[in-house]
Amino acid sequence: MKIVVCMKQVPDTNEIKIDQKTGTLQREGVPSIMNPEDKHALLAALNIKDAEVIALSMGPPQAEMILREALAYGANKAILLCDFAFAGSDTAATSYTLSKAIEKINPDLIVCGRQAIDGDTAQVGPQIAELLNLPQATYVQKIIKLDNEKVEIQKETEIGYDIMELNLPALITCTNDISEIDYPSLQGISKAFEENIETWKATDLKADKERLGLNGSPTWVNKSFTPTHQRQGNILKGNVKELAKQLAKEFIRKEIVKE
Numbered sequence: 001m002k003i004v005v006c007m008k009q010v011p012d013t014n015e016i017k018i019d020q021k022t023g024t025l026q027r028e029g030v031p032s033i034m035n036p037e038d039k040h041a042l043l044a045a046l047n048i049k050d051a052e053v054i055a056l057s058m059g060p061p062q063a064e065m066i067l068r069e070a071l072a073y074g075a076n077k078a079i080l081l082c083d084f085a086f087a088g089s090d091t092a093a094t095s096y097t098l099s100k101a102i103e104k105i106n107p108d109l110i111v112c113g114r115q116a117i118d119g120d121t122a123q124v125g126p127q128i129a130e131l132l133n134l135p136q137a138t139y140v141q142k143i144i145k146l147d148n149e150k151v152e153i154q155k156e157t158e159i160g161y162d163i164m165e166l167n168l169p170a171l172i173t174c175t176n177d178i179s180e181i182d183y184p185s186l187q188g189i190s191k192a193f194e195e196n197i198e199t200w201k202a203t204d205l206k207a208d209k210e211r212l213g214l215n216g217s218p219t220w221v222n223k224s225f226t227p228t229h230q231r232q233g234n235i236l237k238g239n240v241k242e243l244a245k246q247l248a249k250e251f252i253r254k255e256i257v258k259e
Contacts, residue, residue, distance in 0.1 A: 001051040001148065004107040006098055006125070007038035007070065009063040010118040034066040036176070037113030043179035045111045046074045048146060054079065054105060058086055058097055064197055072184035072192035079105075085202040085212045091119070093216035095127035100205040102132065109151060110171040114139060125173035135166040141177040 012031045034042075045053045055070035057063050058081035067078035081101055089097065102110060110129075115122035122138070129136035141161060142154040148168070155162045156175055166172075184192075202212055210216060236246045 001048065001109070001146070002054065002105070002107040003045045003048065003051050003109045003111060004054050004056050004102055004105055005038070005042045005045050005070070005075070006110065006112045006128070007042065007055060007057050007066055008035045008113075008116050008118075009033070009057065009059050009066045010035045010116055032062065032065070034069055035113055035116045035118075036181075037115060037117075037174065039113075039181060040176050040179045041111045041113045041174040042070055042073060042075065043182065044143060044174055045109075047179065048143070052076045054107065056098065056101060056105070057081065058089070058094060058101075067197050068192045068195075069184070071195050071197075072188040073182075074184075074188060078195070078197045080197055080199050081201075081205075082199050083201040085209065088214035088217060089212070090217035090219045091121050091123040091127060092218060093212055093214075095124050095131060096211045096216060097205065097207065098124070099128045099131040100207045101200060102128065104200075104205065108148070108168050109146070110134070110169070112171065112173045114173045114175050122173070125171060129171040132169075132171070134169055134171050136171045136173075137164050137166060138173045140172045140174045143172075143178070 009032050012033050042053070042055065045051065053075045055067050055075040055078045057067055057079075061080075061082055063082070064080055067075075067080055071078050079101065081097055086093075086097055110125075112125035112128070114125070116124075126136060126138060128134075137153050137155050139156040140153045141156050143151065144154060144163070145152040150165055150167055151170055151172070152163065152165045153172060155164055156177070202209065208216075234250070236243050238246065
């Protein structure tokens with residue numbers, strides 16, 4: 001059983017501040033971490049017996065650190081997609097790039113975190129599945145059963161959960177409920193820095209250059225700003241009937257209701 005876990009290096013959102021003049025993120029001095037939901041996905045994959053777990057990430061050279069962390073937890077192999085051709089990728093270009101790498105690896109199961117804390121789009125996992133024409137399940141809370149042909153999962157819904165069965169190969173995106181965060185062992189950490197991390201470039205993926213990086217990104221951020229909140233209190237006085245009339249007038253004035 002070969003499992004690929006897609007992961008992303010993200011800024012620690014607890015440390016991020018907004019530049020009030022420009023409205024942009026201040027990334028200087030902000031530590032980068034493994035996306036939390038990707039870590040839950042990784043640990044869920046590592047809990048599967050007799051599975052070869054491959055950690056896969058796309059990013060700059062410093063993204064190697066989260067792959068070292070994945071190796072420390074027990075991943076068997078780590079691959080970094082790193083090339084200037086990937087710079088500026090939106091979710092569409094990112095998904096395409098990752099899908100080409102996954103095609104090359106040819107796994108039985110792809111496991112992703114539900115979404116990244118920096119973008120919060122929850123688009124990359126489903127887009128990879130669509131590009132690879134694979135069955136998919138999102139918001140997975142639990143892997144119930146896995147064999148060489150099928151995976152049975154518990155999927156979170158708005159009113160509870162569903163039980164689904166997918167033919168392999170397949171892709172799932174996971175919530176934090178799928179595993180508990182643990183710490184890697186000292187032995188694992190030591191071994192992780194002795195392991196080799198493969199670096200693949202655009203030429204290694206045999207990808208369409210027009211679908212990579214900025215060229216392959218149909219979306220972009222037009223503006224980033226900090227929303228302002230202005231609240232004006234208005235105290236109404238009188239008995240119940242008087243208060244009801246005053247409140248109705250306020251609703252009409254603010255066009256919440258019509259006369």
